[in-house]
Amino acid sequence: MTIKRISRALGIAASLAVVTLSPPLAFAQQAPRAGDERVTAERVQPGRIGGDRNERRQQRQRSQAAAPADPAVIKAEVETLFTTASTACQVTDSKMLGVSAEQVKIYEAACAEGPGYILVASTPPQVVDCVILDSQAQAARAANPEAPATSPTCTLPGNQDIQGFLKAYATQAGVPCTVDQVKVRGQSGDGAVIYEVGCSGVDGYWIEKNASGWKKTECLQLVSQSNTCEFTTPTEQAATVKSWLAGTDAASCDVQQVRLMGQNANGRFIEMTCAGADGAIIRQNAEHAVQQVYPCATAQQIGGGCKLTTTPPAATPQA
Numbered sequence: 001m002t003i004k005r006i007s008r009a010l011g012i013a014a015s016l017a018v019v020t021l022s023p024p025l026a027f028a029q030q031a032p033r034a035g036d037e038r039v040t041a042e043r044v045q046p047g048r049i050g051g052d053r054n055e056r057r058q059q060r061q062r063s064q065a066a067a068p069a070d071p072a073v074i075k076a077e078v079e080t081l082f083t084t085a086s087t088a089c090q091v092t093d094s095k096m097l098g099v100s101a102e103q104v105k106i107y108e109a110a111c112a113e114g115p116g117y118i119l120v121a122s123t124p125p126q127v128v129d130c131v132i133l134d135s136q137a138q139a140a141r142a143a144n145p146e147a148p149a150t151s152p153t154c155t156l157p158g159n160q161d162i163q164g165f166l167k168a169y170a171t172q173a174g175v176p177c178t179v180d181q182v183k184v185r186g187q188s189g190d191g192a193v194i195y196e197v198g199c200s201g202v203d204g205y206w207i208e209k210n211a212s213g214w215k216k217t218e219c220l221q222l223v224s225q226s227n228t229c230e231f232t233t234p235t236e237q238a239a240t241v242k243s244w245l246a247g248t249d250a251a252s253c254d255v256q257q258v259r260l261m262g263q264n265a266n267g268r269f270i271e272m273t274c275a276g277a278d279g280a281i282i283r284q285n286a287e288h289a290v291q292q293v294y295p296c297a298t299a300q301q302i303g304g305g306c307k308l309t310t311t312p313p314a315a316t317p318q319a
Contacts, residue, residue, distance in 0.1 A: 069096050078109045081125045082117075089117065093156050110158030115165040118152050130154035132193065134162045135184035170197045173207040173214035181231045198231025203240040220270075224260040234258075241272055241282075249293045250280050261303045267291055271306050279309030 071094070078094045090112035097106045100120070110116040118133060120126040130153075137153055154160075166182035177199035185194040185206060192208040197216075199205070204219045206229070219229035220237050234257065242255040253274035261269040266283060273279040281294040281302050296306035 071095075074107065077105070077121070078107050078119060081107070081119045081121055082109070082127070085119075085125045085127045087117070087127050089114075093158050095156065097152060106152065108152070108154055108156055108159070110156045114168070115162070116154055116156060116159040118154065130159045131162055131165055131184065166195060169195055169209075169214075170205075170207060173197075173205075173209070173216045175199070175205050175207065175216055177202050177204075183230075196229060196231060198229075199236070201236055201239055202243070203237045204229050204232035220258065220260050224262075238272070241270060244282070244284060244288050244290055248282070248290045250274075250282060250290070253277060253280065257308050259308055269303055271296075271308055273308045279306055281306060 074096050075091055075094045079091055082089050082091070089109060091109050092112050093110040093116075095108055097108055097118070099105050105121040107119045107121070108116065109119060115130040117127050117129050133151065133153055136151065137149065140147060140150070163182060166184075167179050170179045170182055175197050177197075178201075179197055180200045181196075181198035183196050185196045188194055188208055190210065192210045194206055194208045197205045197207055205216045206219070206222060206227075207214055207216045209215075219232040220240070222229055223237075237258050238255040241258045242253070245251045245253060245255070250272075253272065254276070255272050256275050257273040259271040261271055261281070263269065267285050269281055269283050271279065271281050279296045281296065281299045282290050283292045283294070284290050294302050296309045299305050
């Protein structure tokens with residue numbers, strides 16, 4: 001599986017390029033100074049009381065920007081944007097962040113369930129969830145801690161528990177462990193956001209949500225495909241394989257190392273080493289039940305044999 005960096009793959013920087021926030025006071029022009037030639041030379045043309053059309057438009061914009069925002073109006077505007085963008089959110093809190101250089105309004109909203117969003121009232125509206133924006137901001141800080149922020153971030157109280165939102169995703173994806181860490185990893189080839197889930201003491205996962213629902217992939221499989229899991233250690237993977245051995249011929253194995261060899265129509269094959277004992281290869285079904293155990297001494301025909309354990313072949317019985 002190949003993933004792309006989230007900031008580049010989702011095009012957040014590009015999609016929010018218009019979101020250079022301008023606070024209301026940024027639209028106020030400098031007060032004229034005494035003796036300024038621009039003031040003394042100004043003339044009011046007939047039919048243009050108070051200046052030309054462009055100046056009157058700017059005055060209206062300044063007045064609108066400076067006017068206090070009605071929370072009920074902001075919420076109604078945000079809900080309209082969500083409807084237009086076909087994004088589900090029961091708005092619990094909202095605020096206007098400012099306007100772009102093109103006079104497009106920008107909002108933040110918190111939702112009753114799940115993360116909130118930054119919304120740009122463009123045509124069509126742009127809606128980006130706070131988890132993605134937080135991930136982008138963290139990546140930017142890691143790359144250059146001194147660089148100023150270049151895109152908006154979520155600041156409403158209801159949007160601050162990013163890890164809580166991510167752990168909820170893990171629960172929705174059916175991750176069967178105590179989740180201790182989650183992060184955005186990137187984007188898959190079909191556009192789905194990929195999250196890495198770390199599990200306490202056992203193997204972790206990558207999860208992603210597509211049109212048919214959540215998909216989860218074990219780190220044991222990902223590592224065999226030359227991917228990495230930042231939150232999972234080899235010891236945690238060994239503990240996971242050990243948990244599958246109860247009631248089998250390999251139940252006594254104190255698993256030290258594991259290697260996913262591959263799978264075929266008969267099942268999935270995993271090599272393991274055992275502390276103070278010979279290693280083995282196990283074959284398991286889709287439910288992780290171990291169907292057969294092959295000691296390394298006699299497993300040369302199973303996927304090329306054991307690689308983690310150096311075991312001489314079994315002696316040929318004498319005639």
